[in-house]
Amino acid sequence: MLRGLSLRWRIALALFALQLALCAAILFFTLRQHLASQVELWERSDRYFVTLLSDLGRVALLTTDYTELQAFVAETTSSRKFTDMVLVDLAGRIVASKNLNRIGSTFEPDTSKLAKGQRIVDISAGSHKLGTLALTLSDDALHASFRDAYRRGAMIAAGGIILIALSAYWFGHLLSHRLERLAETADRISLGDNEARATIEGQDEIARVGRAVNTMLDRLTDNLSALRLAHDRLTLPTEAMNEGFAIWDANDRLVLSNSRFRRFFRDVSPAATALRFTELLDRHIRPLLALDDEAYAAWREARLACRRKGGVCQFHFLDGRCIEISESRMEDGGTVGIYTDITDAVARKAALNHSEARLRTIMGSVTEAIVTFDERGLIDSANPAAERLFQTTGLMLCGRTMAELLTCDDEETCQMPRLLTGANGQSIEATGNRPDGSRFPLELTINRASLEGKGYYIAALRDLTRQKEAQAVILHQATHDPLTGLPNRTLFNERLGEILKHAQRCGELVAVGFLDLDRFKAINDSLGHAMGDALLVQLGERLRQSVRDEDTVARMGGDEFIMILRGLRKPHDATIPARKILASLQTPMSLDGHELRVTASLGISLYPIDAENRDTLLRHADMALYWAKSQGRNTFRLYDAALHSDTAERVRLESDLRRAVDDAELGLVYQPQVEVGSGRVVGFEALMRWTHPERGQVPPDQFIGLAEDCGMIGQLGTFLLDRTTTDLRGWQHRDFVPDRLAINISPLQIRRGDLVGQIRRFLDTSRLQPEQLELELTETALLEADRRSQRTIHALHRLGVSLALDDFGTGFSSLSNLQRFPVQRVKIDRSFIRNMPNRSRDATLAKAIIGLAHGLGMRVVAEGVESTEQLDMLHEFGCDEWQGFLKSRPIPATAVPDLCLTAA
Amino acid sequence: MRSATARRDALRLLAASLAMGAGPAAAFTLEPVEPPLTFGVFPFLPALEIGRRFGPVSTALAEMLGRPVALQTKTDFESFHRFLCDGRYDLALMHPFLYADAAAAQDFRLLGRIREDLAAFIVAGKADNCRDFKDLCGKVLAMPPRLAGVTQLAMHELEERRLLGPGDVRVEFHRTKSSCIHAVVNGSAAACVLPGFVLNQLKAFTSFELEPKFHTQAVPGILLAAHARLGEPTLKCLQEAVLTLDRIPAGHNLLASFGWTGFVPATPTQYDIAHLRGLVGG
Incomplete structure (x- = not known):
């Protein structure tokens, strides 16, 4: 039956039968495997499910927290996996269940009556039983899955049969219809139609056969045309050439030549196609050479050897021409020769060599480094100075790019487009990269030149290493304190400005702290400036260690330091470093073998709470420092607007005191000192008074303390001595000289300045005898006396001046x-003295002091005597002298002689 | 063939379900059960780990008392603290600071304490130069939960030394000790706070060598306490069992797993909160 069918149908039927059998087998085995996998997965899922519920139950029983288990049960309620579940604790109580109503009731599992799917699992921790899990599992879902698989298999089988039938028919058609077309073309060619061609698409074997037939027919036609054109194509181009051209056969006979070849050798005839190469040398070329026979023979031999090798050689003729011959051997043993007149090129090359040699000499003698490069940045020359600069050879530099040699701060600057744009003589600064990896700063100037129509660039490079080092040193010196290495005022102001700008943008809190060493001047005076400097260095280091890296510590001069604390979250944060600083100073400073304890005061103001600009912020920090010092030093204070007025008041008073000295607001009064037994005035104590134009009398304890704090005590001391001198002269004019004149000396006057010289000058000027002058010192002055102060006190004593201990x-x-x-x-x-009549304790003390002083050979003066009872008691105790309102209030200088005369 | 089997299975299941009525609950019968003694263990390990380690001891206690023992814990310190102070545990293992609160809220009796004192160890990379809390200023210190014993020890010391301000030690709390260690290993913390019995876990980190750098002052260690409602005979029996715990295999294994040598008698004054703070510098 199949024999009657066409090829198309036979192929289609065979393919249909084969594919159908294959698909049925695949479907059968796949379905069987799928069902087996489903059963295995289901059983494994059962085991995992029970394990999962057991673990959840174990955690729930351990933590008595059943929320997670109950939530899991609620989530899986819709699942057909299990139909019921209860978790029972150790007391037999249901603590979790799928049915919430059963929670709290009591159960005991009956393992003998378990139905299919029911599981009773003991929940334990190690060997310790925690409770029981009971659940019922269902496999309804598994059976539903089976049914679904069979239904899908049937649908796939039906669809597959339809697809297989269609594909089998289409394949049969695909194979057979082009074979029919090829058979038709073969028939037409056999009938003599040379123009017939097979039109078969595709890439398969049938299409290849069709194309091969077509190609064979095309080539036969083309070969005939090609033969005709070959001769024309060979001869015409050679005539158009600028060079001479000739072809020699294997026997070295001229086969073909163009007219230029014939002109090079003048009398070679166009018809001399059989000319041998040796004949060309002997007959045509030899006359053009000025060689004798021997030389010519050698030349000829060399020329023939060159020809055998097929190389390039040159002929220099008598008429000055130079011909370059380039010959190469062909496969058939013949030779093709190109003959070029290079007379001009040779002349140009000689001139160029000379020019290059001269340029190299110039470049080599230039001290500045010069490199040349093209538009791609590729370096093609470098002078010796450039080799020295980059510590390499010119050969190593050539071929590298400028981008390899240079690095710029702004990366784009060193890129070629930017470099070329700036090639107008402008200088830029960059970093040079040496082959060993080292870098150095340089200045680069690029100029553009044009050579043979191409851009050409010349770069002059100058080493800036020394200049940069010098600049860095200058910059560091300009911005840092040479003693401590900390930032100085300039750098501090710059940083504070930047930090405040940043803080304004980011809403940050910034603190500025002024720090001042307490009594640094005394340390400096007593231990010397070298030790003072060493102290400042150590202080600077401790400050740096007490703040964070991002904070700034600067030295403003003297013992003044200032800090910027940034990134604070609240005002209180500023007190943490302040406390750290004060705590760090509790450790003594070790200076040249001495241990020195110092304290400091610190004032802090906050941006933007206390001020929003730099100057106000600094002023407020300074005020806070002032306040910290006035509060007893060794402490810190935050700026407080409420304190501003107090501080301002103190500042105003300080300013007034400075003015008072010049404006004669200060004056002296004298308190008489009286001998107890005789009632005779034996001396006067000079007391300073300040009459303020607005405030009236300012109490001495107020302005003397202020003068000590603000460094004016020396000035007041000088004023006191000058005024006393004037008063003494006035008294001398009235023939009065006091037996003794007592003046008060501050501890600071003893510590500082030339007190001994001042007193000596005072004695000279006032014409007062040393024993008539008494200097009153406080106990504090003696207690705080360092070596220098001790020397001063002893020098004063040696001068003959007597010393009194005040306020004992x-x-x-x-x-x-x-x-x-x-x-x-x-x-x-x-x-x-004030309470002596009423308080026996004071009287006893006064008596004891008198006894003690007398025991040490000293005289005693009682201050502030205001009543006769007090005087009587002092008399009884053996006191030597007294002073007080009982005798007189302090009186002006003009009244002093009168008082003495009246008393006498 | 499989389908036929499945169908048969389904029919059998249906018949069994019909026979059993309402499912597994129907298979249970009601019977009164003696209420178990609740034994709470503070959550210093994951709940399952506590179950695994303390299960055998709970079984031994149950046999000793002739009464079931329900081993319990919590997943966080706050819940455990609440249950403890509410008196939900008859017997409880806890750290000293939990006991201070529990004793204030309930009538707990001390049965014994671990012989080893409790100290917070500060652990960091072997190459780190960290010898004191001051060396951690500006860095992150990872700690277990706030109510953990070592956390409270470390926090007391940091507060006393005023090292919790800005720019000082930055404290981060983690849910577990393991996450504290991981924070150091992955670089998100410079150091972490751990109790002594966890230090042997550090060997597990072979690629990043960790070691204890220093530790806080030590206080009396972890303790076992029982509620007074159990009655004197039970309390006495329990105390005897606790003090001889290392003599029974379950107890010995438990103690050895933490590197503890046993329980010793303890007095309430040792765990007075003022006394504890005094020990850590308060």
């Missing part, structure tokens, strides 16, 4: 001080 009894009342210093007189403080 109010301080430490150190007996050792009385013994250590040459004190002649002790002044009992008025606080003891």
